Amino acid sequence: MKRIVILADGTYPSSERTLKILRNADLLICCDGAAEKAISRGVIPDFIAGDMDSMPIELQREYSDIIRKSDNQDTNDLTKAVDLATSFNPAQVTILGATGRREDHTLGNISLLAEYAQECPFPVDMVTDHGRFFTINDSTSFDAVPGTAISFFTFDQSLKITSKGLEYPLDEVIFDSLWKASLNIVSESTVSLEFSHPAIVLIFEAE
């Protein structure tokens, strides 16, 4: 199993990049609210995960063989889909459709990505029509395209980051609010970050 794609119930993917990821999935898991939208576009998931609250009963009957229903009220449908993906031992999981409708879902899903990064033994990223969220958990370097808008988010207020390759260095940033390290610009082809201690940082690269 190489790349599992999870389709969540936010805005349906519409950019060239997101539609390509959807098409090229080795295995596609739809959250129940997203399954109807996918099927109506001719995109048939391999599995449908969730509590099935958001799926019409006729569709549930028609697709009963690929439905993996879970009534656990402590996890949302996205986490149910990630748990199912984990059982297939994937090389990578990419989440689509996790943003763009109700803003509390958007905030929740993005912050869950930080949690998946800690819990999953494979990389998990989230691609939207506007860019890509991925996570790092310690000092690292990564390739980037100069001129790209880039933002950094963390919930660790004690973290200090020394950066290279950014128009506005992160050296003075205290992460006590989500906007503090947002809307930066990549200035070199490699971005290097040196952390004061390990911590989950979400990175958003605009498309």
Place this chain on the structure above:
Amino acid sequence: MKRIVILADGTYPSSERTLKILRNADLLICCDGAAEKAISRGVIPDFIAGDMDSMPIELQREYSDIIRKSDNQDTNDLTKAVDLATSFNPAQVTILGATGRREDHTLGNISLLAEYAQECPFPVDMVTDHGRFFTINDSTSFDAVPGTAISFFTFDQSLKITSKGLEYPLDEVIFDSLWKASLNIVSESTVSLEFSHPAIVLIFEAE
């Protein structure tokens, strides 16, 4: 001056509620990226705030008398608009169009709302096509409609809240991730929250 409305450069308002707020503003300030969209819909702002990077030069000439340009690179266009609104001593400021496009802008703008709540001597809320964000800063009660989806967000990980009027009480929640107190449901017509100490909490009520 009663209610000042600020139109940011996210998704242009389209719900009945947001369009009504836009129509009924006592004074409308557009961020520069939003001004062109508003004007093309026949909505003429009283002022246009920002660094004018996102406004065509012809429009800048045509509307030069209402443009309040600021080149301060330490604040974004939304904060420039809030600063301008503050100079008019409003009773209330409502921000529209602050979400729905690039997710780093959405995260940044929502977290800036927490900052405005601390700094502004008037209430500031943010209304989207999907609901409303407002802030509280200590124990309080507020009216709500039973059945409404409601979410709570804070960056204060030491905060404890005792709640009444919610389907899932907040009493055990540790706010170490943004999803921890999201996707609750109002169960009574009054929601009461008792804080362990003053802290800014963002509340999202779904429409």
